[in-house]
Amino acid sequence: MNKITPQPGILDITLYQSGASHVAGVSNVVKMSSNENPLGPNPRAVEAMQTAAAQMHRYPSSDHASLRQAIGDVHGLNPELIICGAGSDEIIAFLCQCYAGAGDEVLYTEHGFSMYRISALAAGATPVEVKERERVADVDALLAGCTERTKLVFIANPNNPTGTMISEAEVARLADGLPEGALLVLDGAYAEYVEGFDAGAALVNARDNVVMTRTFSKIYGLGGARIGWGYGPAAVIDVLNRVRGPFNVSSTALAGAEASVRDVDYVVTCRSENAKWRGWLAEALAEVGVVSDISCTNFILARFASQGEAEACDLYLQKQGLIVRRVAGYNLPEALRITIGDETSCRHLAQAVKDFKNGAV
Numbered sequence: 554m555n556k557i558t559p560q561p562g563i564l565d566i567t568l569y570q571s572g573a574s575h576v577a578g579v580s581n582v583v584k585m586s587s588n589e590n591p592l593g594p595n596p597r598a599v600e601a602m603q604t605a606a607a608q609m610h611r612y613p614s615s616d617h618a619s620l621r622q623a624i625g626d627v628h629g630l631n632p633e634l635i636i637c638g639a640g641s642d643e644i645i646a647f648l649c650q651c652y653a654g655a656g657d658e659v660l661y662t663e664h665g666f667s668m669y670r671i672s673a674l675a676a677g678a679t680p681v682e683v684k685e686r687e688r689v690a691d692v693d694a695l696l697a698g699c700t701e702r703t704k705l706v707f708i709a710n711p712n713n714p715t716g717t718m719i720s721e722a723e724v725a726r727l728a729d730g731l732p733e734g735a736l737l738v739l740d741g742a743y744a745e746y747v748e749g750f751d752a753g754a755a756l757v758n759a760r761d762n763v764v765m766t767r768t769f770s771k772i773y774g775l776g777g778a779r780i781g782w783g784y785g786p787a788a789v790i791d792v793l794n795r796v797r798g799p800f801n802v803s804s805t806a807l808a809g810a811e812a813s814v815r816d817v818d819y820v821v822t823c824r825s826e827n828a829k830w831r832g833w834l835a836e837a838l839a840e841v842g843v844v845s846d847i848s849c850t851n852f853i854l855a856r857f858a859s860q861g862e863a864e865a866c867d868l869y870l871q872k873q874g875l876i877v878r879r880v881a882g883y884n885l886p887e888a889l890r891i892t893i894g895d896e897t898s899c900r901h902l903a904q905a906v907k908d909f910k911n912g913a914v
């Protein structure tokens with residue numbers, strides 16, 4: 554018998570499925586599968602990254618002070634309470650590594666982001682999935698799911714892949730009701746798509762058991778750079794910094810993120826374009842009987858009559874060079890998650906779904 558074995562939990566991890574980016578035999582595909590910004594990164598970010606690239610022989614900043622200051626300035630937050638990571642995925646991993654181990658429970662919802670489970674298992678903790686109510690996080694169910702072993706409770710607000718969100722009052726009620734010793738993590742990956750939304754920053758300021766994570770991968774269009782951040786109580790940020798590698802974020806990512814966060818106008822443009830085509834697409838699909846909940850994000854969760862119909866539609870879309878995301882792995886087998894593209898992509902997608910519903914194969 555092989556005595557070289559991984560830690561308990563590791564072999565229970567199912568590999569993360571990322572959105573596909575090609576279809577065999579089809580060139581010129583339109584990728585609407587990974588919630589990427591169809592307008593691309595901010596040109597100022599690209600320029601800043603090019604400049605930074607010329608200094609690639611230097612190690613990056615270890616304390617990320619300049620980016621933390623920029624984030625603090627723009628969002629009105631104390632830079633001392635910010636930590637930067639290689640994507641918000643890394644912050645999620647740090648949280649699990651630091652706060653959950655063997656015998657501890659990590660809660661998340663039925664249709665919650667798959668990295669919560671993966672990071673919980675990687676830390677040796679027990680992942681616990683809690684029911685949602687009609688594709689919306691259910692605070693009562695989350696509170697009922699807590700035990701004295703609960704160490705972390707993750708919710709994405711708005712959530713991926715449902716696109717729904719819960720109110721500030723509901724989030725506060727959740728934070729209030731958690732057992733002592735449990736930390737609430739508010740994943741704000743899509744927060745910028747909700748105008749005027751602070752993603753829970755005020756709640757972080759008011760309490761000692763709430764942390765917020767954010768990313769540059771979605772509205773800022775920097776998914777390829779791998780950069781995100783967390784904001785939390787001083788004691789939590791101190792703990793996370795102890796496990797953070799000194800050079801966990803590259804100098805190009807830092808430069809691109811800083812240029813992006815300071816250009817508030819670009820975010821406004823991306824948000825309003827997204828809202829316009831999101832509304833248009835949801836309506837166009839509803840006209841042919843493909844319904845969706847009102848989305849607060851840059852995608853819609855299109856619901857079909859059955860898993861079979863969703864899969865058949867996906868195959869038809871692939872033949873048209875349109876790549877969307879199956880979400881059976883998120884307990885939503887009858888749905889497809891469709892990222893809001895630019896006008897051309899949205900029109901193309903809507904037409905293809907109409908043709909499919911009218912019998913095209």
Ligand SMILES: *Cc1c(COP(=O)(O)O)cnc(C)c1O
Nearest residue numbers: 640641642666713742768770781
């Ligand atoms: C995309 C996404 C993230 C962001 O991941 P990064 O590591 O920052 O690219 C985090 N949470 C949710 C719910 C997401 O959909």
